[in-house]
Amino acid sequence: MSPVVPPPAVALGVLLPVLVVLAAAAVVLVLDVLPPRDSKAHLGGVALAGIIGALLAIVMRWGTDARAFRDMVLLDTYALYFDLVICYAAALIVMFSMDYLGRTGSESGEYYSLLLFSTAGMMLMASAGDLIVVFLALELMSLSLYVLAGFFKQRLTSGEASMKYFLLGAFASSFLLYGIALIYGATGSTNLDRIAAAAATRNAEPMVLIGLAMMLVGFGFKISSVPFHMWAPDVYEGAPTSVTAFIATGSKAAAFAAMIRVLVVALRGAQPDWSALLWALAALTMTVGNVVALAQSNLKRLLAYSSIAHVGYMLMGLVAGGGPGPGAVLFYLLAYTFTTVGAFGAIALCARAGEEAVEVSDYAGLARRHPVLAATLALFFLSLIGIPPLAGFVAKFYLFGAAVRAGYIWLTVIAVLNSAVAAYYYLRVIVYMYMREPDGEPVAVAPSLAGGLALTLAVAGIVILGLMPAPFADLAQVAVAPLLR
Amino acid sequence: MPLGAYLTLAALVFAIGLFGVLTRRNAVGILLGIELMLNAVNINLVAFARFSGDLGGILFTLFTIAITVAEVAVGLAIVIVIFRVRRTVEADHLDLLRG
Amino acid sequence: MTYAPMLMVFAFAALVAGALLFLPKLAAPRRLTPVKAEPFECGKDPMEISEGRFAIKFSTVAIFFILIDIELLFVWPWAMLYRRLGWFGFAEMLVFLGILMLGFFYIWRKGGLEWE
Numbered sequence: 058m059s060p061v062v063p064p065p066a067v068a069l070g071v072l073l074p075v076l077v078v079l080a081a082a083a084v085v086l087v088l089d090v091l092p093p094r095d096s097k098a099h100l101g102g103v104a105l106a107g108i109i110g111a112l113l114a115i116v117m118r119w120g121t122d123a124r125a126f127r128d129m130v131l132l133d134t135y136a137l138y139f140d141l142v143i144c145y146a147a148a149l150i151v152m153f154s155m156d157y158l159g160r161t162g163s164e165s166g167e168y169y170s171l172l173l174f175s176t177a178g179m180m181l182m183a184s185a186g187d188l189i190v191v192f193l194a195l196e197l198m199s200l201s202l203y204v205l206a207g208f209f210k211q212r213l214t215s216g217e218a219s220m221k222y223f224l225l226g227a228f229a230s231s232f233l234l235y236g237i238a239l240i241y242g243a244t245g246s247t248n249l250d251r252i253a254a255a256a257a258t259r260n261a262e263p264m265v266l267i268g269l270a271m272m273l274v275g276f277g278f279k280i281s282s283v284p285f286h287m288w289a290p291d292v293y294e295g296a297p298t299s300v301t302a303f304i305a306t307g308s309k310a311a312a313f314a315a316m317i318r319v320l321v322v323a324l325r326g327a328q329p330d331w332s333a334l335l336w337a338l339a340a341l342t343m344t345v346g347n348v349v350a351l352a353q354s355n356l357k358r359l360l361a362y363s364s365i366a367h368v369g370y371m372l373m374g375l376v377a378g379g380g381p382g383p384g385a386v387l388f389y390l391l392a393y394t395f396t397t398v399g400a401f402g403a404i405a406l407c408a409r410a411g412e413e414a415v416e417v418s419d420y421a422g423l424a425r426r427h428p429v430l431a432a433t434l435a436l437f438f439l440s441l442i443g444i445p446p447l448a449g450f451v452a453k454f455y456l457f458g459a460a461v462r463a464g465y466i467w468l469t470v471i472a473v474l475n476s477a478v479a480a481y482y483y484l485r486v487i488v489y490m491y492m493r494e495p496d497g498e499p500v501a502v503a504p505s506l507a508g509g510l511a512l513t514l515a516v517a518g519i520v521i522l523g524l525m526p527a528p529f530a531d532l533a534q535v536a537v538a539p540l541l542r
Numbered sequence: 543m544p545l546g547a548y549l550t551l552a553a554l555v556f557a558i559g560l561f562g563v564l565t566r567r568n569a570v571g572i573l574l575g576i577e578l579m580l581n582a583v584n585i586n587l588v589a590f591a592r593f594s595g596d597l598g599g600i601l602f603t604l605f606t607i608a609i610t611v612a613e614v615a616v617g618l619a620i621v622i623v624i625f626r627v628r629r630t631v632e633a634d635h636l637d638l639l640r641g
Numbered sequence: 642m643t644y645a646p647m648l649m650v651f652a653f654a655a656l657v658a659g660a661l662l663f664l665p666k667l668a669a670p671r672r673l674t675p676v677k678a679e680p681f682e683c684g685k686d687p688m689e690i691s692e693g694r695f696a697i698k699f700s701t702v703a704i705f706f707i708l709i710d711i712e713l714l715f716v717w718p719w720a721m722l723y724r725r726l727g728w729f730g731f732a733e734m735l736v737f738l739g740i741l742m743l744g745f746f747y748i749w750r751k752g753g754l755e756w757e
Contacts, residue, residue, distance in 0.1 A: 060725065061724075061725055061726070061727040062722070062725050062726055062727065062730075064727065064728075064729035065729075083740075083743060086743070086747050087743070087746070087747070089747075090746075090747060090750035090751060091750075189598075189601070189602050189605060192602075192605070192606070192609070193605060193609065196609045196612070196613070200612060200613065200616050203616055203620065204616060204619070204620070207620055207623060207624075210623055210627070211627065213627060213628060216620070216623055216624040216627060216628070217624070219620050219623075219624075220569060220620050220621070220624055223616065223617055223620055224569065224572050224573070224576070224617075227573075227576045227613055227617065228563055228576055228579075231556075231559075231576055231579035231580050231583065232579075234580060234583045234606060235556060235579070235582070235583050235586070237583075237602075238583045238586040238587050238590065238599075239586070241587065241590055241598070241599060241602070242549075242586065242589075242590035242594075245594050245596055246596070246598065247598055247599075247602060263648075267648075546645075546646050549646070550646040550650055553646075553650040553651055553654075554650055554654075557650060557651060557653075557654030557655075557658070558654075560654070560658070561654065561657075561658045561661075564658065564662070565658075565661075565662065604714055604715065604718070607711070607714055608711055608712075608714055608715070611707055611708065611711040612708070612711075614707070615704045615707060615708050618700060618704055619704060622697055622700060622701070625697075626697070
């Protein structure tokens with residue numbers, strides 16, 4: 058008989074935050090089919106408890122730099138930082154969902170478990186030290202989100218959004234996978250560190266470059282950068298608003314996490330090549346996003362194009378490179394997540410004539426009837442424009458500063474011009490809320506305890522980030538440090 | 543057979559799948575094209591693993607096959623849900639969202 | 642240059658696909674007559690597909706089948722090495738199948754296996 062293979066070391070501690078979320082997802086699934094089967098209100102609480110548990114695990118593991126499963130999973134400060142951003146977004150979205158689902162009559166267990174599964178996929182993407190894990194985590198996240206986008210089964214637009222998201226997403230991941238295969242073929246490994254080591258000993262291989270380009274197609278789709286952005290407005294519009302918030306923040310943060318790690322760690326040898334490619338992508342993305350947003354009358358589509366424009370700004374930080382560039386991107390992602398989750402959450406609370414209020418004109422006169430909600434929404438839009446002293450301003454300041462210091466003056470000029478254009482369409486919404494009278498039935502706001510709490514948390518986030526950004530900026534710099542070794 | 547032959551085969555299968563995705567108007571047809579593209583990657587991975595003697599590629603293939611099947615299951619489920627409501631799976635008919 | 646043929650295939654495929662997509666639009670005359678717009682070109686209008694439609698429950702069951710079936714992919718290499726993996730391998734497989742059974746339990750309790 059052949060000898061017994063010695064059991065490998067199993068360090069589950071490195072997966073702890075992800076495992077907590079997965080366990081909560083499994084508990085929600087099982088509770089869903091156990092009595093009481095008619096009431097699903099408690100499942101949201103279970104999901105929220107799971108995410109808070111994961112947040113505690115993240116805080117507990119902070120400062121330790123661990124790797125396990127033959128370097129496939131890394132739990133360094135970089136991964137923990139993204140886990141924090143993702144769990145924060147997930148927690149707020151669960152809170153917004155509790156009443157939103159009840160109002161739209163689709164309260165169910167699988168919603169929360171899918172949300173948790175995709176959260177786990179996102180967290181795993183940030184921890185991936187191997188291209189296999191990048192792909193598996195990306196699919197775990199995406200497959201859950203495809204289903205969530207079509208969660209309003211009786212609503213045609215929801216099913217259509219789900220189908221479009223699925224077909225284009227699967228298409229993009231086949232490109233990503235092809236790129237991974239080529240890089241594996243050129244370097245003989247799927248491990249990020251070993252890819253970097255193998256690439257350093259050889260001359261620039263054309264195969265690595267083709268692989269890089271194909272991977273950028275896949276990642277470009279997930280972060281919705283132009284020209285791979287066509288799905289975003291349709292999916293954002295058709296999907297349930299709470300799911301839209303998660304697609305716009307969590308999945309974008311996770312895709313950035315994996316993309317930055319792959320580019321900065323594994324493909325650092327090809328930096329001049331991807332930097333040039335991303336320069337063009339960044340300029341194109343922010344310009345197209347902002348210009349098309351000018352013409353939107355649907356608020357969810359407007360925010361979709363605005364989120365595309367913000368991706369353009371963030372790509373700028375990657376172009377700038379070094380330590381400050383990615384650090385500024387991480388800080389920007391934090392500010393963007395706070396703001397965007399809050400904005401979509403506020404939209405989810407509004408309804409008009411029994412429908413969700415999604416047209417900009419629906420919001421006419423909101424300030425007079427619901428001054429607090431209007432002020433909150435205005436605050437989010439001002440942060441998205443980048444008005445001091447809100448989070449969006451500081452984030453843009455760091456990002457543009459990093460780009461200028463790296464010598465990308467022209468790109469910064471394009472970005473500043475774009476920010477000026479963007480102010481127009483955000484201010485238009487504020488003008489509607491404060492200076493127009495409603496045409497017909499005014500917009501109604503559903504009272505919601507959890508939703509109100511989540512809005513308060515989001516507002517607190519953007520104000521604190523705006524007033525004292527230094528500790529968080531330091532945090533972002535500490536987080537990128539493991540990549541630069 | 544040299545490595546180039548396998549890579550060319552994979553590239554051909556990938557290109558055929560890509561052509562299918564771009565020209566098909568039926569959601570299930572598009573799904574089939576995507577499947578071809580993903581399986582082309584599997585050919586690549588196995589060929590690379592065979593020629594470099596590294597098992598990582600074969601391991602990766604196992605995972606991609608499983609993921610591909612999960613993707614098909616989700617895709618067909620979405621198609622069924624849409625068909626129940628709309629009675630069509632033609633991608634051209636899905637035009638409620640401007641885009 | 643092992644990869645040159647691969648690149649050539651991509652270039653060729655892009656060329657052919659592009660040509661096939663755009664040449665007809667340029668060259669072909671478009672005269673749509675009512676006869677041409679019919680789904681079948683000869684005989685009477687079809688009432689329905691001859692075998693009738695498959696009930697949607699067939700596809701639901703097929704999806705469940707393929708999802709559980711594909712897990713054999715992971716069981717098979719494990720079974721080949723079962724004796725060499727020892728107790729650790731046994732415990733790992735129990736965990737794997739346990740998670741799989743959780744999904745099965747969910748399908749069952751949700752009524753996914755009911756035929757009627």
